[in-house]
Amino acid sequence: MSDERDSRGGRGAGKAADKEKGGRRGGFFRRRRVCKFCVEKIDYINYKDVKLIAPFIPERGKIQPRRISGVCATHQRALQTAIKRARQIALVPYTTD
Amino acid sequence: MSAVRQYELIYITPPEITDEALAEVHTQVQAVVDRFGGTIEKTENWGRRRLAYEIGRQREGTYVLEVINGPGALTTELDRRLRVLDAVIRHLIVRVDEDLAVAERSRVRRKEDLAKRRVKRGLPPEPTESERHRREDDDDDADGPELGFRAERGDR
DSSP, X not given: OOSGGGGGSSHHHHHHHHHHHHOXXXXXXXXXXXXXXXXXXXXXXXXXXXXXXXXXXXXXXXXXXXXXXXXXXXXXXXXXXXXXXXXXXXXXXXXXX | OOOOEEEEEEXXXXXXXXXXXXXXXXXXXXXXXXXXXXXXXXXXXXXXXXXXXXXXXXXXXXXXXXXXXXXXXXXXXXXXXXXXXXXXXXXXXXXOHHHHHHHHHHHHHHHHHHHHHHHXXXXXXXXXXXXXXXXXXXXXXXXXXXXXXXXXXXXX
16 A cells, blocks of 8 residues: 555555546646655665756746646655755756746 | 865866976866865866866866865965966865765655665565566556657767
């Protein structure tokens, strides 16, 4: 039982719930995300690792909110400092336009 | 009251810097570190890299990483010196020992927890090779591009 939604019913029910949750308007479907750092058991989010943090920096250069990315609070905090440090040494942009 | 701490210093120099000038910066750093009784654990030259934004009309830079062990007082001096140097266009000093210790602790704790749970279920503490493969895919959702949404651009 990795997810509380699974307990509601088998496979089919879980999927339906997913659709309901993310499938609003315009068929833009997104499933419930899990924290990447928890899944991959990353304890230290290294600010020098651009490949690791790049997925959390959308086009505009802002830090992606966790309501979008699904990162847990603990890791979002760590990610935030990592991104801010990376910005200072020009590994990651402050803004892009 | 001068505990040894670990710091990471990263500095960026213009890409066209000569090797001598780069060595000169390194010696200056070394001198400051020595004066405070610290040691440089490792020096890593990342070479020429594209900057994410322009710094003083530079679009590229040479990155150097130095891992330093020493007292905290050293950072202030290092910071002051590096700010004055023309060869260094940007630098950053970060204390890392605490963060690494925390990471290590949670890694160890996770491993112990796993072992404990497994022993409870009457299994050997370490997962076997075949189990590990199964574990990777025991959830029921499709393993699509899970978190690879948008911004899938590695290094630019």
